[in-house]
Amino acid sequence: MPQPSSPIVVIGGGPAGLMAAEVLAQAGLSVDLYDAMPSVGRKFLLAGVGGMNITHSEAREAFLSRYREARPALQPHIEAFDAEALRAWIHGLGIDTFVGSSGRVFPTDMKAAPLLRAWLKRLKDSGVRIHTRSRWLGWNDTGQLRIASEHGEHGEQAVDAAAVILALGGGSWARLGSDGAWVPLLQQRGVAIAPLRASNCGFEVDGWSTLLRDKHAGAPLKNVTLALPGQPARRGEFILTATGIEGSLVYALSAEIRGVIEREGSATVHLDLLPDRTLEQIAIALAKPRGAQSMAKHLHRQLKLDGVKAALLRELTEAATFQAPQQLAQAIKALPIRLLRTRPLDEAISSAGGVPFAELDERLMFRKLPGVFCAGEMLDWEAPTGGYLLTACFATGRAAARGVIEWLGQCAPAAAR
Numbered sequence: 001m002p003q004p005s006s007p008i009v010v011i012g013g014g015p016a017g018l019m020a021a022e023v024l025a026q027a028g029l030s031v032d033l034y035d036a037m038p039s040v041g042r043k044f045l046l047a048g049v050g051g052m053n054i055t056h057s058e059a060r061e062a063f064l065s066r067y068r069e070a071r072p073a074l075q076p077h078i079e080a081f082d083a084e085a086l087r088a089w090i091h092g093l094g095i096d097t098f099v100g101s102s103g104r105v106f107p108t109d110m111k112a113a114p115l116l117r118a119w120l121k122r123l124k125d126s127g128v129r130i131h132t133r134s135r136w137l138g139w140n141d142t143g144q145l146r147i148a149s150e151h152g153e154h155g156e157q158a159v160d161a162a163a164v165i166l167a168l169g170g171g172s173w174a175r176l177g178s179d180g181a182w183v184p185l186l187q188q189r190g191v192a193i194a195p196l197r198a199s200n201c202g203f204e205v206d207g208w209s210t211l212l213r214d215k216h217a218g219a220p221l222k223n224v225t226l227a228l229p230g231q232p233a234r235r236g237e238f239i240l241t242a243t244g245i246e247g248s249l250v251y252a253l254s255a256e257i258r259g260v261i262e263r264e265g266s267a268t269v270h271l272d273l274l275p276d277r278t279l280e281q282i283a284i285a286l287a288k289p290r291g292a293q294s295m296a297k298h299l300h301r302q303l304k305l306d307g308v309k310a311a312l313l314r315e316l317t318e319a320a321t322f323q324a325p326q327q328l329a330q331a332i333k334a335l336p337i338r339l340l341r342t343r344p345l346d347e348a349i350s351s352a353g354g355v356p357f358a359e360l361d362e363r364l365m366f367r368k369l370p371g372v373f374c375a376g377e378m379l380d381w382e383a384p385t386g387g388y389l390l391t392a393c394f395a396t397g398r399a400a401a402r403g404v405i406e407w408l409g410q411c412a413p414a415a416a417r
Contacts, residue, residue: 004162006217007129008404009145011136013040014177015125015390016376016397017142017167018119023401025126029408033128033160034147035177036135041116042176043169047390048112054090054097055387056081066388068255070381073357074392077364077399083387093118104387112347136168138185142164157416163371163404167397170351170377178351182378190368191359197344199382200349200389201219201254202246203267206340212315219308224249225272228256235275240308244339251349252384258342258352270334273309279333286325295322305332350389352382371407375400376414 007025010017015037022032035039047053047171056063063083067074081089087097087105095115096108137146144158155357169178180196187193198353208217220239226249227233238247250257253269260267274282285302299305306314316335321327345351355374359366364379366372375396383389 002359003028003030004408006160006162008165009034009161010165010167011035011145011157011167012167012376013037013130013132013175014167014169014376015044015393016400017165018123019397020165020167020320020393020401020404020417021128022119022123022126023398024404025128026076027124027405029405031128032131032161034131034134034136035134035188037177038132040120040130040132041112043173044116044390045112045176046173046176048110048115051110052107052112052115053104053385053387053390054115055086055391057083057099057103057105063388066383066386067381067392068383070303070357070379074381074396077395081395081398083391086391090396092114093122102386123188132347136166136182136185138188160181161371163373163408165373165375165397165400165404166378167374167376167400168378170354171345172198172348172351178377180351184357191366192356194353194356194380196345196351196353197258198345198348199254199258199264199352200385201250201258201345201347202241202244202250202343203254203261203339204244204341204343205256205338206240208240208244209315212240212311213242216240216311220247221271221273221308221312223275224309225275226250226253226269227272228260228267228269231256233270233272233275240312243343245337246343248385249307254342254384255352255382257339259337260411261341267339268336269339270336271312273305273313273332273335274303277303279329282332283326283329286328301330307346349385350377350382352380354378354380356380364400365403365407373400373403 007030010021010033013033019031021031041234064071064075090097097105098108101103134147137148139147140158144160147157147159148155149157167180171180172178183193194268217240220237224239225233225235234252235248236249238245238249260413290298299310317331321331355378360374361367364373364375376393
């Protein structure tokens, strides 16, 4: 491919942007990557705290189903760079991986930093120029990119680009760079944007008692199930917070819970505190004479139910129910928790909403902005934790870069506007 007179510009130094830059450089193109933060990959590094879950090993159909309504749009990109391809790419950086007991895939050392260092070295060696502390401000009247930085007159420079890939992330964790500041810049160009909403997030209740909050906030509820009415229960664990609930089990249901809240104003999930015991078994145990024992000791002796589980049961159950074994057993098996709202977007692991796929062609190029492409969490999709988020970011970054290469091959290079 002939080298365009201007470089390809990637805006955003997360997984999608870095992957796009790599694919472009490997195709022999000149690439400049701009990021507003002092260093790239900050949210990627945070995701690696406690274990870098890079992708998931589950079967193709189950894997693709995690992307919900966005599956038709994402599927071709993920199939072109699936979990196995992603693992092979990581191995090419000299980083080994393994599959955990849950099917999640991790680097052998469980860390993100060595992977990122190896990746950045590869990018540097391939000629990618990375400009940090450089915030994209949109376009000027002549179609050049406006970049706020220490270079240029008045702290701003005008940048020519043969094509542009926007990979600025969603709206969560603004302190790491994903602040959603790009939304009005695209809206000014006539691009429709689905509102950014919290995903993989915690939820708030209508206030816990002071006793529960002070004594048990931060405590995990392990080996439990949660379910929305009419939906299968999911098993796992979550955390009781000062304002409500959060954690992996809650995140797995967050899209569904948020949808019910948006439609009905609140959502009630049912918590099974003892999923390994049947309702009948619990009722029989509770009906045994307790003599002078307190109810707390009775619950512990008969069911090993104590700590935060017993406290939450007490919090959400009428006092009279504790005198009726059958009713108390029902509460233990389906304790209702009424959720009113998500925690703030900036606290969420990821965000839903963003650029609808209808605004893009199959190459991920904006229909209204020829030569401008989009990738990563800016796109309107969501997925649970477990490696699905990163996989789609890598895959769409790669797809956008390949889209640029195809587009440049079909038209004379020109500054993207």
